[in-house]
Amino acid sequence: MTKEEAEKLVVKAVSLAIARDGASGGVVRTVTINSEGVERKFFPGDTLPLWHEEIEAHESLLDILAAGNPEPMVG
Incomplete structure (x- = not known):
């Protein structure tokens, strides 16, 4: 791996x-x-590269609590 490749x-x-x-x-x-x-x-x-389109979205804890979901963040 070149220095440039490692840096990238x-x-x-x-x-x-x-x-x-x-x-x-x-x-x-x-x-x-x-x-x-x-x-x-x-x-x-x-x-820097933007990753927001590639990262899987998760419900926020506030959304889970507001919906009354008894199992927060369980997929």
């Missing part, structure tokens, strides 16, 4: 995690360390 994989994985966690900050920072030195990169949120 990391950005994709972290951006997917960000899509699941609203408190994550919404940006990706990477650091590559090799014999040539240290390289830091910053990927702002508007450059």
